[in-house]
Amino acid sequence: MTQSAWLLLAAAFLSVAMAIAFVVAERSGRSGFIDAIWSLATGSAAAVLATIPDGGEVLPRQWLAAALMAAWTLRLAGHIGAR
Secondary structure, eight states: OHHHHHHHHHHHHHHHHHHHHHHHHHSSSSTTTTHHHHHHHHHHHHHHHOOOOOOOOOOOOHHHHHHHHHHHHHHHHHHHHHH
16 A cells, blocks of 8 residues: 555544544534544554555554554543543
8 A cells, every 4th residue: 555545544544533522422412522533543543554655664663653653542532531
């Protein structure tokens, strides 16, 4: 897959995730969890996109970047979700 295709896939994933969160918020009348969903979806997409090889194999620094993004995403979503 090309990098452009990965970006389009990530954009589609983010759109679907936020559309589902919107529908759930509208039906339940509660919207406090939207920020937590946004941080989880965005961070997950960023972590996956960080591991896309640039012509060769995935470099150790890409794995490190993905791991740091995942850790930060979980921390942020947990913090926001607990409020």
